[in-house]
Amino acid sequence: xxxxxxYLFAAILLFAATMVITVRNPxxxxxxxxxxxxxxxxxxxxxxxxxxxxxxxxxxxxxVMVLFLFVVMMLDITVAPVREGFARxxxxxxxxxxxxxxxxxxxxxxxxxxxxxxxxxxxAADVNNIRAIGGVLYTxxxxxxxxxxxxxxVAIIAAITLTLRRRTNMKHQDxxxxxxxxxxxxxxxxxxxxxxxxxxxxxxxxxx
Amino acid sequence: xxxxxxxxxxxxxVGLVFGVxxxxxxxxxxxxxxxxxxxxxxxCGFEAFEDSRMKFDVRYYLVAILFIIFDLEIAFLFPWxxxxxxxxxxxxxxMGLFVGLLLVGFLYEWKKGALEWE
Numbered sequence: 001x002x003x004x005x006x007y008l009f010a011a012i013l014l015f016a017a018t019m020v021i022t023v024r025n026p027x028x029x030x031x032x033x034x035x036x037x038x039x040x041x042x043x044x045x046x047x048x049x050x051x052x053x054x055x056x057x058x059x060x061x062x063x064v065m066v067l068f069l070f071v072v073m074m075l076d077i078t079v080a081p082v083r084e085g086f087a088r089x090x091x092x093x094x095x096x097x098x099x100x101x102x103x104x105x106x107x108x109x110x111x112x113x114x115x116x117x118x119x120x121x122x123x124a125a126d127v128n129n130i131r132a133i134g135g136v137l138y139t140x141x142x143x144x145x146x147x148x149x150x151x152x153x154v155a156i157i158a159a160i161t162l163t164l165r166r167r168t169n170m171k172h173q174d175x176x177x178x179x180x181x182x183x184x185x186x187x188x189x190x191x192x193x194x195x196x197x198x199x200x201x202x203x204x205x206x207x208x
Numbered sequence: 209x210x211x212x213x214x215x216x217x218x219x220x221x222v223g224l225v226f227g228v229x230x231x232x233x234x235x236x237x238x239x240x241x242x243x244x245x246x247x248x249x250x251x252c253g254f255e256a257f258e259d260s261r262m263k264f265d266v267r268y269y270l271v272a273i274l275f276i277i278f279d280l281e282i283a284f285l286f287p288w289x290x291x292x293x294x295x296x297x298x299x300x301x302x303m304g305l306f307v308g309l310l311l312v313g314f315l316y317e318w319k320k321g322a323l324e325w326e
Contacts, residue, residue, distance in 0.1 A: 002210060005217065045213060055283050063276040070269050134287030138299045145302065148284070149309040152277050156313035159277075160322045163270040 006046050013039035026072045034065045051130040270322060281310050 016036040023029050037060045044053035137145055249256050288303050295302075317323060 046210065051287065059276075059279060059283055063272075063279045067269070067272045067276060070272050128290070130287050130290050134291030135294060137284075138288055138291070138295050138302045142298075142302045145284070146305055146309070149306040152280060153309050153313045156274065156277055156310075156317055159270055159273045160317055160320055163266045163273075164320060164322050 002046065006043065009039045009042045009046075013043065026075075027069065030065060030068045030072050033068065034061055037061050037065065049129065051133055267325075274317060274322065277313070278310070281307070 013036055016032045016039060019032040020029050020036060023032060037056060041053040041056040041061075044050075044056060251257065284306065285303070288299065292299060
């Protein structure tokens with residue numbers, strides 16, 4: 001049963017990942033990436049990493065993918081010219097792909113990880129997954145944890161510096177300013193002598 | 209442990225069925241008499257003015273990225289809250305520094321006016 005579920009979701013994951021790089025419409029590609037993330041989360045849960053699986057759904061599907069969709073929509077890409085630079089970027093892409101494949105191979109075949117032998121450590125039965133993570137993350141790995149906070153801080157400042165620009169031509173209502181207006185700012189009472197109405201004066205002149 | 213996730217699996221399957229079956233039923237059972245006018249794109253009954261792909265203002269992106277950062281912060285808070293009894297004062301101080309660093313970022317974006325929508 002567990003094997004069947006694993007192969008089902010792994011197959012959907014591979015299908016979705018293939019579609020991400022082959023489908024022409026960038027919005028559809030982003031949605032296929034969402035599907036791939038969901039399936040990866042299922043695989044993580046199957047491997048015993050429950051909290052990481054949920055975090056994958058919450059952070060990647062909930063937030064990062066929304067951002068991807070935003071960027072895709074913002075870039076103003078139409079479907080047609082996407083493949084234009086394919087031959088031009090092929091060498092660079094191949095180099096990156098080979099490097100990534102080598103790194104994956106080194107990790108998978110290394111003795112320390114030993115994925116091939118099927119030596120994934122069994123999670124201890126009495127320790128909750130999230131408890132196991134928390135027990136080391138804030139004590140043994142506290143330094144990388146604080147580094148993560150610094151990286152997030154850098155991200156906040158970088159995002160603001162890159163994208164925040166004031167607009168000078170905006171017309172907007174400033175409600176406190178409207179409420180604070182005093183009568184003297186807007187209304188001027190002039191003292192002046194009363195005048196005769198010119199038409200009546202004319203009539204009087206005629207009679208005289 | 210995995211037995212606990214059987215309802216989730218069933219939920220996914222039922223959700224899939226609920227999503228796919230009405231679409232298929234409409235596809236199979238519905239009458240289809242396409243015409244040039246029927247299949248042309250329209251906007252509230254009149255001809256579309258422009259391509260629906262248009263540029264969005266970058267400030268939507270800014271709000272989304274600030275949301276993601278604090279979303280990640282919350283993700284770090286969950287395991288911390290679970291093990292708080294075991295890690296004691298050191299854990300509280302570690303999280304205090306973490307949240308304090310992000311508080312600096314929050315005050316920065318507040319004072320900079322990144323949260324204002326003009």
